[in-house]
Amino acid sequence: MSLPPSTVEFRHAGKRYGDGPQVLDDFSLTASPADFISLIGPSGCGKSTLLRLISGLSPLTSGELLVDGHPPELAARELAYVFQEPTLLPWLTVSRNVETVMRLRGVPAAERKATRDRILSLVRLDNLHNRYPRQLSGGQKMRVSLARALTLAPRLLLLDEPFGALDEMTRDHLNEELLAIREQQRWTTFFVTHSVAEAVFLSNRVIVMANNPGQIHREIPVPFPYPRTEDTRQSSDYHRLVAEVSALLRSVERTSA
Amino acid sequence: MSPYHRLLPVLTGLLFIVIWYAVHFSLSTEERYLLPRPDAVIAAFRTEGDILWSATLNTALGAFAGFGGAVVISFAGALLLSLSTLVRASLYPFLMILQMIPIIVLAPILILWSGPGFLSVTIITFLICFFPMVVNTTQGLISTDRNLVDLFRMSRAARWQEIFLLRVPSALPYFFTGLRIAATLAPIGAIVGDIYAGNSAGGRGGLGFQTIIFSAQFKIPALFATAFASCLLGFVFVGTVVALQWRLMHKWHDSFHRSDS
Numbered sequence: 001m002s003l004p005p006s007t008v009e010f011r012h013a014g015k016r017y018g019d020g021p022q023v024l025d026d027f028s029l030t031a032s033p034a035d036f037i038s039l040i041g042p043s044g045c046g047k048s049t050l051l052r053l054i055s056g057l058s059p060l061t062s063g064e065l066l067v068d069g070h071p072p073e074l075a076a077r078e079l080a081y082v083f084q085e086p087t088l089l090p091w092l093t094v095s096r097n098v099e100t101v102m103r104l105r106g107v108p109a110a111e112r113k114a115t116r117d118r119i120l121s122l123v124r125l126d127n128l129h130n131r132y133p134r135q136l137s138g139g140q141k142m143r144v145s146l147a148r149a150l151t152l153a154p155r156l157l158l159l160d161e162p163f164g165a166l167d168e169m170t171r172d173h174l175n176e177e178l179l180a181i182r183e184q185q186r187w188t189t190f191f192v193t194h195s196v197a198e199a200v201f202l203s204n205r206v207i208v209m210a211n212n213p214g215q216i217h218r219e220i221p222v223p224f225p226y227p228r229t230e231d232t233r234q235s236s237d238y239h240r241l242v243a244e245v246s247a248l249l250r251s252v253e254r255t256s257a
Numbered sequence: 258m259s260p261y262h263r264l265l266p267v268l269t270g271l272l273f274i275v276i277w278y279a280v281h282f283s284l285s286t287e288e289r290y291l292l293p294r295p296d297a298v299i300a301a302f303r304t305e306g307d308i309l310w311s312a313t314l315n316t317a318l319g320a321f322a323g324f325g326g327a328v329v330i331s332f333a334g335a336l337l338l339s340l341s342t343l344v345r346a347s348l349y350p351f352l353m354i355l356q357m358i359p360i361i362v363l364a365p366i367l368i369l370w371s372g373p374g375f376l377s378v379t380i381i382t383f384l385i386c387f388f389p390m391v392v393n394t395t396q397g398l399i400s401t402d403r404n405l406v407d408l409f410r411m412s413r414a415a416r417w418q419e420i421f422l423l424r425v426p427s428a429l430p431y432f433f434t435g436l437r438i439a440a441t442l443a444p445i446g447a448i449v450g451d452i453y454a455g456n457s458a459g460g461r462g463g464l465g466f467q468t469i470i471f472s473a474q475f476k477i478p479a480l481f482a483t484a485f486a487s488c489l490l491g492f493v494f495v496g497t498v499v500a501l502q503w504r505l506m507h508k509w510h511d512s513f514h515r516s517d518s
Binding site: 079085 | 402407427
């Protein structure tokens with residue numbers, strides 16, 4: 001591995017779109033390398049906006065945001081984004097979809113092919129290279145989307161509710177796979193979700209957010225060691241923490257309603 | 258589709274011919290010339306065969322030239338229009354105007370400019386085909402999935418990569434919608450163009466010209482034959498487009514894969 005995972009630093013960051021309401025206000029947070037941060041909160045609390053800011057797609061309106069010490073639009077682009085939808089190119093096969101980002105970055109064909117094969121077996125899709133997206137299940141499509149994000153060995157991974165549309169079984173499997181891959185590739189992760197169980201299982205820090213304007217309500221550290229497995233889900237500590245975060249989230253949603 | 262479904266059009270066709278005969282014979286003997294019998298139409302295909310064949314070829318040529326020109330120029334135009342809302346706002350009204358000028362009004366002007374004949378017929382066909390194609394293709398180019406555009410931008414894709422690797426392929430279904438409409442219009446455009454701005458000298462006349470001749474000669478079965486020849490030409494155009502669309506899209510596009518419902 002070349003460079004360590006990224007650092008992300010929000011300092012009193014604020015964001016509003018045009019003359020709209022303040023989506024994000026006085027938001028301060030520092031993500032250390034290899035942090036896995038889950039963002040959870042009522043809709044409209046600016047979770048997805050945070051990801052767009054980090055990705056450099058959208059500028060801040062106040063405060064400061066630094067990715068590895070640089071403004072996000074100038075930061076080295078070892079960043080990958082996984083959308084809520086699989087966001088695949090329907091006219092390309094699985095192989096070609098996974099190669100898309102590498103192709104855009106001008107990675108030579110031989111290297112593309114090697115990386116693609118390695119990543120596809122990492123997400124356990126070895127036998128589906130020549131399928132088209134419409135021939136895949138929801139879970140498989142999401143795996144392809146994840147595979148594409150991982151092809152550039154990102155240092156920073158942004159996931160916007162990637163497993164939200166999947167059934168619980170598939171979601172649990174993909175959560176475990178995501179952590180297994182993380183043992184091999186190290187990234188700093190921001191993960192937006194609506195599922196408390198998912199947030200607690202995956203992250204070392206859970207940020208519960210409040211809305212109008214979007215702010216940090218409470219940060220909850222998750223002390224369980226990695227690698228986490230199915231056993232983690234069975235433990236009473238895990239259940240206690242999930243209950244605690246759920247209660248927090250409910251209290252936020254009550255006040256925001 | 259079951260084999261029975263494929264037989265259905267054959268059955269409706271046979272039924273159609275039966276009704277045709279029935280209507281013919283229900284007319285009084287003096288009126289029967291108004292609707293010639295199907296076999297008389299087939300006979301007209303034989304007796305007027307050479308003339309019909311060359312007229313069909315001439316019309317096909319004009320239709321193909323106008324249609325082809327419209328494909329190329331509407332695609333380039335759609336790329337231009339897709340660049341910004343500013344470009345669209347300033348050019349769309351004029352596209353509408355172009356579409357609203359009746360061909361009958363335009364024909365004499367065209368004849369003044371380029372003389373009667375192939376060029377005028379081609380221009381008329383072009384004008385008829387252009388609008389549905391440019392509108393549909395533009396719509397396709399600006400309807401690209403937002404997230405995919407973001408993905409390309411985050412990957413630092415060049416502008417040309419965003420256009421040709423993302424926007425153009427995702428516009429393909431829209432492009433073909435326009436192309437299918439234009440393919441049905443192209444032969445009609447060439448025939449109408451032939452009537453108003455054609456030149457029949459030296460066997461250059463098309464189906465439009467033949468329509469005028471046959472009706473002047475009161476050859477009613479031949480008129481029916483001309484109508485069928487026009488239909489066949491239309492089928493060739495649409496069939497080619499459908500085949501091309503199948504070739505480019507059947508592997509990945511949902512429209513080629515029906516669910517059981």
